Amino acid sequence: MGGAAVAWLFVLFAAAAILPAAEAAHTVYSEYQTHEPEKLSPQDHRTAYHFQPPKNWINDPNGPLFYKGVYHLFYQYNPKGAVWGNIVWAHSVSRDLVNWIPLPPAIYPSKPFDINGCWSGSATILPDGRPAILYTGIDPRNRQVQNVAFPKDPADPYLREWVKPDYNPVINPDAAINASAFRDPTTAWRGGDGWWRVVVGSKNDLQGLAVLYRSKDFVRWVKAAAPLHSAAGTGMWECPDFFPVARRGRNGLDTSAAGPALKHVMKVSLDLTRFEYYTLGSYSPEKDRYLPDAGMADDRTGLRYDYGNFYASKTFYDPAGRRRILWGWSNESDSTIPRAVWLDNGGRQLVQWPVQELEKLRGKKVEARDLILRKGARYEIKGILTSQADVEVTFEVTGLEKAEGFDPRWKDAQELCKKKGADVAGGVGPFGLWVLASGDLSERTAVFFRVFKGKEKHVVLLCHDDSSSTSRAGVWKPSFAGFVDVDIQKDRKISLRSLIDASVVESFGAGGKTCITSRVYPVHAVGGAAHLHAFNNGAAAVKISLLRAWQMGTPNMNQPTEP
Ligand code: DQQ
Numbered sequence: 001m002g003g004a005a006v007a008w009l010f011v012l013f014a015a016a017a018i019l020p021a022a023e024a025a026h027t028v029y030s031e032y033q034t035h036e037p038e039k040l041s042p043q044d045h046r047t048a049y050h051f052q053p054p055k056n057w058i059n060d061p062n063g064p065l066f067y068k069g070v071y072h073l074f075y076q077y078n079p080k081g082a083v084w085g086n087i088v089w090a091h092s093v094s095r096d097l098v099n100w101i102p103l104p105p106a107i108y109p110s111k112p113f114d115i116n117g118c119w120s121g122s123a124t125i126l127p128d129g130r131p132a133i134l135y136t137g138i139d140p141r142n143r144q145v146q147n148v149a150f151p152k153d154p155a156d157p158y159l160r161e162w163v164k165p166d167y168n169p170v171i172n173p174d175a176a177i178n179a180s181a182f183r184d185p186t187t188a189w190r191g192g193d194g195w196w197r198v199v200v201g202s203k204n205d206l207q208g209l210a211v212l213y214r215s216k217d218f219v220r221w222v223k224a225a226a227p228l229h230s231a232a233g234t235g236m237w238e239c240p241d242f243f244p245v246a247r248r249g250r251n252g253l254d255t256s257a258a259g260p261a262l263k264h265v266m267k268v269s270l271d272l273t274r275f276e277y278y279t280l281g282s283y284s285p286e287k288d289r290y291l292p293d294a295g296m297a298d299d300r301t302g303l304r305y306d307y308g309n310f311y312a313s314k315t316f317y318d319p320a321g322r323r324r325i326l327w328g329w330s331n332e333s334d335s336t337i338p339r340a341v342w343l344d345n346g347g348r349q350l351v352q353w354p355v356q357e358l359e360k361l362r363g364k365k366v367e368a369r370d371l372i373l374r375k376g377a378r379y380e381i382k383g384i385l386t387s388q389a390d391v392e393v394t395f396e397v398t399g400l401e402k403a404e405g406f407d408p409r410w411k412d413a414q415e416l417c418k419k420k421g422a423d424v425a426g427g428v429g430p431f432g433l434w435v436l437a438s439g440d441l442s443e444r445t446a447v448f449f450r451v452f453k454g455k456e457k458h459v460v461l462l463c464h465d466d467s468s469s470t471s472r473a474g475v476w477k478p479s480f481a482g483f484v485d486v487d488i489q490k491d492r493k494i495s496l497r498s499l500i501d502a503s504v505v506e507s508f509g510a511g512g513k514t515c516i517t518s519r520v521y522p523v524h525a526v527g528g529a530a531h532l533h534a535f536n537n538g539a540a541a542v543k544i545s546l547l548r549a550w551q552m553g554t555p556n557m558n559q560p561t562e563p
Helices: 003-017 356-361 413-419
Strands: 058-067 070-077 088-094 101-107 118-125 131-138 144-151 196-204 207-215 229-231 237-246 262-270 275-284 289-292 311-318 323-330 339-343 350-354 362-373 378-380 388-397 428-437 445-453 458-465 479-484 493-501 504-509 514-519 531-536 542-552
Touching (some): 058 131, 058 311, 058 323, 070 101, 070 118, 101 131, 118 311, 207 237, 207 262, 229 289, 237 275, 237 311, 237 339, 275 311, 323 514, 350 504, 356 362, 356 388, 362 378, 388 428, 388 531, 413 458, 413 479, 428 493, 428 542, 458 514, 493 542, 531 542
Antiparallel strands (some): 058 070, 070 088, 088 101, 118 131, 196 207, 196 237, 207 229, 275 289, 311 323, 323 339, 339 350, 362 542, 378 531, 388 493, 388 542, 428 445, 428 531, 445 458, 458 479, 504 514
């Protein structure tokens, strides 16, 4: 028998014994797994105040929690290279969500139940105050199993060491479950009956699943007869998140909170689209079923936390600030700014806003008031380093009768933004900011609103449009966009906040109703060469009633320091 035939036999045998390489929607570059990152170029795109490790690959935020006065963030990390692989739970701590100190990885492959990887999961605070982590381990057969880990020394506020008991895995995929699509346990919640519940993301062909398990002691978990929720045609549900929000006010709620004064949020990260969608709805503790409100969808027509580069997000309840905080992974290698999240007054969507601790990085400020921008006008914001800035602006709109007509077939905001970019003159808008712009404006990212006249009310679109930049041939320069649910005819004004951080632009439209994060990699508009303008390309004049821009300081971002 020739060598080639032997090799075939071996492959067939191996394939029968183990599942194919564990399925996750990350590209594996085996040749780069142990490479150091390249030396940084002088044109540095490294962000300063977005969470990131000093080097190497990072993806999903994992198990955020608050313990004994310290915030903990774990994250999917490759200790050996700048691409996905060798995944461990890296660990950083902070007292203010702004300055971060790295600690050694908390959870790393070491036991049969996680020897091929320690994937995403969540933390739960147990009734005695101790945290527990549930995470996905990849076992020797490349099956995805769920494991539990506890702090070795609960007296240590930094929770440096974690113990993974030998009785793991605590949840195995049974015969009905696809073992290569079974991952990312949520924070658990406890019902009035004293049973813990947790959801694990999965799929059955194209049916996305939130598989439900129950436990009395957090160790023995029993699968419920039906999933908490599922949706046809959505594919694998990665990183599900399930939590309550108060019907009124901005305070966050503990994940186990129950009662009539709240609604529930179910968020799924769809492997098929690589975007996330959430629904608002009701959770019945008796039936252990979640039912989205009428008109809400888990698929690509649904609501999104962020209409840009944002995935695998996770929330946690912060008892110190009585708020729920959200983090997302902004592909490439950063997390977004932690955001407080609450239910909008109308109860039809969530609102997000950067945690207020971020404001302590605000340094030198420039301000402009009562500026009228007529068609084609622009105004340069000078006097601060605009490649690392926080900009807040309120636009007053006039001439709503000049708004372009809205075609009801325009369902996809991103397509609409592509079609009607920042350089396509309009009636009311496009108006907004050009950020990370080169001196000659050949390179720029437009963050802008465009107002249309719909049948019943005006339709407002928020876009991030990087497409007009002439530099960076061959680099993906997507337009991202979302509709903004406001009554512009009544309000007559709309606000925008953009966090600019070298290669991240994170925008919050209308006080955080529509959010967009982009990664942009300017060639010329880096460091001190970056410019910032307000512009208007619409026929109707807009007035900037107030614009404030702050240069942002640089926190300790995971540079080794003693906690
Ligand atoms: N990333 C993890 C998985 C998760 C995916 C692996 C989402 O657990 O499903 O690094 O980005």
